[in-house]
Amino acid sequence: MERSNNLPEGGFPHLFHHGAVRGVTGSAHEWVASPDCSVLIDCGLFQGGDVGPAGASADDLAIDFDISRIQAVVLTHVHIDHVGRLPWLLGAGYVGPICCSGPSAKLLPIVLEDAFRLGVSRKPADVERFMARLEAALVPVPFGYWHALEMADGTVAEIRLGRAGHILGSAHVSCRLAGEHITVFSGDLGAADAPILPEPEPPPAANVLVIESTYGDSLHEGRKTRQQRLEDALVKALRDKGTLLIPAFSIGRTQELLYELEAIIHRQRGAAMHSFLDWDELPIILDSPLASRFTQVYRELEPYWDEEARERLRADRRPLAFEQLLTVDSHEAHMKMVRHLAGTARPAVVIAASGMCAGGRIVNYLKAMLGDARHNVLFVGYQAAGTPGREIQRSEQGGSVRLEAETYPIRAAVESISGYSAHGDQQDLLRFAAGIARGPEEIRVVHGDEGAKRALVDKLDTHFRAAGQPVNVWIPLQ
Incomplete structure (x- = not known):
């Protein structure tokens, strides 16, 4: 497949957003660590009228972006709008590891067996073959520790999972390049007072934060x-x-x-x-x-x-x-x-x-x-x-x-x-971003309707300006 995304002239890492930028669903973000190596954060299903930058939708779930440089997939959690296109990713030829938290590794096979039967094939042999590939690819990663990823060109890349408080096993993902630059993907963040789960824990550091905004313009009831x-x-x-x-x-x-x-x-x-x-x-x-x-x-x-x-x-x-x-x-x-x-x-x-x-x-x-x-x-x-x-x-x-x-x-x-809602509200999202002790310098707001994204951009910009911390807050389209 020809590469559909042109890499920049400058340094790395670089980000491509293959979903959840023109709506709420279809989360898929590519963290490009070098010209030939990248990590895909989530690979979710599109729902309703949401579409991807290259045209994928609920009616056309075929992978519409280049996967040749992807060395690993990291999942924030197992909701279908974050993992539902994994069968299509494997069908497109992806053969690397699928990393996630331990609880997510237990839940993911249940989610995807059901999704595969509904969206791909009900034939027992097809289901069994897919499930075997999935189980072989799963790599449970503990919370709070840096985990090294094997990159084909020797690039030094690591990931760290932190608790996101959204559903059981949900995580925000820190991607670190060469032991220095850190990009954090929030995934979906839970509310501070949600039942059953501990509240989200902001990461200690981030150069770039990619944050969801589902309720970026709303405050939940207590x-x-x-x-x-x-x-x-x-x-x-x-x-x-x-x-x-x-x-x-x-x-x-x-x-x-x-x-x-x-x-x-x-x-x-x-x-x-x-x-x-x-x-x-x-x-x-x-x-x-x-x-x-x-x-x-x-x-x-x-x-x-x-x-x-x-x-x-x-x-x-x-x-x-x-x-x-x-x-x-x-x-x-x-x-x-x-x-x-x-x-x-x-x-x-x-x-x-x-x-x-x-x-x-x-x-x-x-x-x-x-x-x-x-x-x-x-x-x-x-x-x-x-x-x-x-x-x-x-x-x-x-x-x-x-x-x-x-x-x-x-x-x-x-x-x-x-x-x-399992999603945090505007105050929860702001608390997460402001709770990062070192950084961020750039915040990308994704995973929300247009009004929610713009409201969160304004709120974040106002907060960091008042704190005397210059941060580039913006909304990517791809």
Whole structure:
């Protein structure tokens, strides 16, 4: 393949952004260490209307950038918009290591087996061959230590992972060239008060910072406020004896929701929610085999939880496996549950993927229940432009949405709680950048809608100017 990116005349490192610069999804950033050697940070799926600089999109996921100099892939975390194009990368001929944190190495095969079946091939032989290649390429890297990368031309390059607090195993990545110049890729950063996980830890040094901006123009509600709003949403939604539908990503958001729901039920144990329903009797239905598998891995990786979560375990509570939690596995059981909840007055909470309503089991619930005012939809995470979730969120009650080529009226009430996003808000992003003890000299703002990126640029620029620290803050396009 001919090289599609021209390298600069000057020194190294150099950066190319192959995704998440014209939208939020498709993260892929190339750290070029020498004329013949580079490292790819993430290789994510495009979703909704997002496109890459060279034209890749949700409808065309073929690798559209030169991979001949890529010596290693480093993953910040395992959300599909950061890892979903790995099957296409391997198919394009990439044969090097895939580095990530230890927890991510446990989660990634689950994510990509599902993605491969949905997007590439369901043939068992193809799946087995892909999974074998993936497992052979995985290199778990511990947090907080410099890890040397083998570069074909002898270039001295290292990576270091730091905790990002976004989902289990999520990391920001520092790339160091010749023991001196450091470029930091934030990946997705979590909120300082997110459940289960320790808060993000800024790296000690950076010459260049590439930072996400999903909520670069927003401030989340505090944890206490959003817990109360979640409880209020449950009470309100179930007053009409309908179902509360919560679209959620299988990994990260789902586990945080379960954790918070367990806390509410524990606090309200023995009390009545309504005259017809006690809190103890409220079924929480997790209808996602993938989310169930991830939740099990979360339980197995308890040493990576924060102190509050481990304290609940010591108190004999089961924040991710409580009594009211019901799981639905088979497709037959899923369809039976959809029919049962749509046709009865049984109050229930359903958590199902996908988080943006672009596929997965939540779509069947929406098709069956959106037209019935007894039911409610609660969004707890970001909805990308061009996705059904954004359309439902924008239209709300009285509008309509297209799901799988058909239009459905929206009579169910629609509500959003921003605080449960796994992404940090503007203040969290600023805290991360300002917390870097040495540097940065340059900040590139990516992974956000245009308004969010510009708002974060302004905020960062104002902060560093006031601190007397000259920083070039800008928005790359490629």
